[in-house]
Amino acid sequence: MNVVAVIVHWGAVEPTIKLARQLDEISLISCVIAVANDGKPRPPSFDRASWIIPDANRGFGGGFMAGYEAVPEADIYLLLNNDVRLTESTVRECLDVFADPRVGIVGPTQVNADGIHTGCGRLTPVASVPKKRRIPSTEIDDVDWINGAIMFVRGDCLRRVPMPVKYFLGYEDTDYCYRVRAAGWRVVVSPAQAWHSGGGTLPGAGFAYYLARNRLWFARSHRSASTVALTAAWLTLAVAPHAAVQETVSKQSHRRFRMILHGIRDGLAAQPRSDELMPNEPRPRLWDSWTSAGT
Template identity: 40%
Template sequence: MNGGQKQTVAAVIVHWGPALPSIELAGWLARCPSINEVIVVANNQMSCPDGIEPSIRWLVPSRNLGFARAFDTAVCEYPGHDVYLLLNNDVQLSRTTIDACLALLSAENVGVVAPALYNNLGLQSGAGTVSRFVMEPRVRGEGTGARDTVWVTGAVMFIRAACYKEIRFDQRFFLGGEDVDFCLRLRSAGWRVLVTFADPARHRGGSTIPSNGFQYYAIRNRLWLVRRHGGGYRYVAAVCRVAGFLLARTLVADLLKRRGLIRTKLVFHGLIDGVRPMPTLNEPRPDEPRPSLWLDWR
């Protein structure tokens, strides 16, 4: 990478929610010797806050771009780096973790590296795999050292620029599933995906997807994922599982807990959109985030 010269690294934070987590993380990254540039993409259209370090690039798009489009925008606005570090704004990692992941990424044919990610409940994301019949993304148990894996989470992902130029994120997913799809496609193209347990990162909590909105994207994007990578019988099995089990289970839970039917409605719309044709262009739908049609998206 770079013919023996020191690689340049840009960190890209996809911002949503209060400003403070992004300000703190961006400031810490700006002081990290291994990071050459820090870019924040404010998906909630928040203006650059006062007091932020002058070297930090704060991009304000005209709309919520979704996770993949936000990252792609940062790469297009600030090209020329060898590595891009994609981050949620609520992820904590050490300089040791950054250096270890960069060292792994320098190996031949390695396109993506991620540290194992832990939260208050334990391991959140490690060596990702997919189930045999319906391609449901799953996380294997604890491990040691670094290993090849099927996918890693986009919450903290080191991406070789040459790999991303060849195989970009599918921006249609908008929120959730784009990391799995990306890893599956780059592995098919001959790139390697690694996860390391030696130097893990920590997730303080998710703020990218409102909790109810996740119901919609978990269904729609999972069906899209199976459609793209699983073949006909797996896709039919996944649709039947959602329609015959998950939708009914959500309805029963909504009724028993007397919490209204918003979750059932979102699962239903996720199912309908999941079986409809995918958009032809690699960009978010104009009406994204789709759940905002049925709930308050905050």
Template identity: 40%
Template sequence: MKTIAVIIHRGPVGRTVDLATRLDVSAHLDQVTVVANDLSARPTGLPAGVSWLVPPRDLGRGGAFRYAVAAMPEVSAYLLVENNVRIGDATIGACLELLAGANIGVVAPALVDEAGARSVPARTTRFLVLPRILGNAPADRPSEANWVSGAAMFVKAECHQRVAMDGRYFHGLEDIDFCYRVRNAGWSVVICPRAAWRSGADPDPDGFRGYYEVRNRLWFTRLRGWRGRTAAAAVWTLCATLPHAITYSHRSDRGEAGSRQTPAGRLVLRGLLDGLGPVPPSGDPRADEPRPSRWAASRSRSGAGRRGG
């Protein structure tokens, strides 16, 4: 089974170079490829055999994975992995062995976070479409799941040819959406008992997380025709998420750092409006992603104008 690892890169190169170097000597991987979503040039110290792809623009996780798949189609499987994950060769081998099984489209290791907690089978909540734990995963055998984290997942190439990851989400929920469509197409999503370690997600440097959490959740429900869940998510956003974000914005604005960011309440409201507006076609992300940057830029210009006046 010819397998290519795809590392999604952004920011400081140290972790990416370290992970690529480790994966480059794996007995189970034929190629390691980095997709530089921050459009940075190939760094020094990267092993010669590792490919460094610079996409035409920031494509998000799903779009970057699609970009790498299009560049390297003649393989049997892919490992999609973020640069804050450490995965050993024994885990890679065990996951690929499971992935070779009939009708298994996606396999993920049991992710262990910095506190020592292991990922377990999960599903989205019925109305608000948020991650929900379904009990403890067996530590000695594989278990099926509704979805697994895109921080580290093995994807059968044949499965991705039929059910491609959707890049329009750009930031968040693309892994959940992908796994749901994989299962609907008749493939299984499986958690391997072998572990990988995640050092923790990087903080959102632009403060855009609130926008994408609201918008993508609404897109996810609308694309499935879940009118009741869409209404529940919209009401929850108005009655709970938005007031909380406005309160947070007022507190942040008291500090100099917070005043330079787009208020969280505004981002949540924009996410609600875009989530209920036209949904773009499946495939690559919108041309204006990261979309919230336009409001951050306008706020920066208006602030500079007030200071200059």
């Protein structure tokens, strides 16, 4: 079985180097590709893994597709953040699930220092918010979505249903799982566990923009018109004011509040095609410093 691991890289190179070396020691993985969305040159100590530098930041889904395009005939693709750790036994257990030809996506049970991470779950019926699953699975379970931080995808499934690019950051994994399920494949979580610290490279204020915009885009793609209206109202009347109050109380500038408003505006505007990005991505840098929050 030809298994290609794709690390979507952004930020400090050390976590990506560490993960690539760990993956290289797992006999079940055929090759490792890191896609440097931040344009960083290949580290001298990157060993046998490939280092791809796209012509621009393609976002999370676009970065994964760049890795796929480099090796388009693999049997299984393993999509990864660089803040994860997994063992050979976890990889083996997840790959074994593909013995069922109906399975398109598999995710391990993700854990961190607080216990079960947001590795899989379902969505709330009204506001399209991912509902976290805090109870570990004891068997293979079908779920609405798998967190793209660690996602195994059948090659035939990816070739028939490409990962969406338009979201840039956030909701592309959720949207993808919905599209895969609509195409007749199963999306499942395995009880095999993997570590995911989570959130290490996300710029706070900028990410608030993407959560608002992409939540609306997802609702418009997969929900009813009434759900879209409720989602927009919830973001406008609850989420944005809550951010404003928090920032006022803590005597911060209203960066997050402004980003949410920009996200609502773009979320209700014309969407790009699934395989396209909006102009000027990452768009939060149009209104603020994209890297000011630690990326």
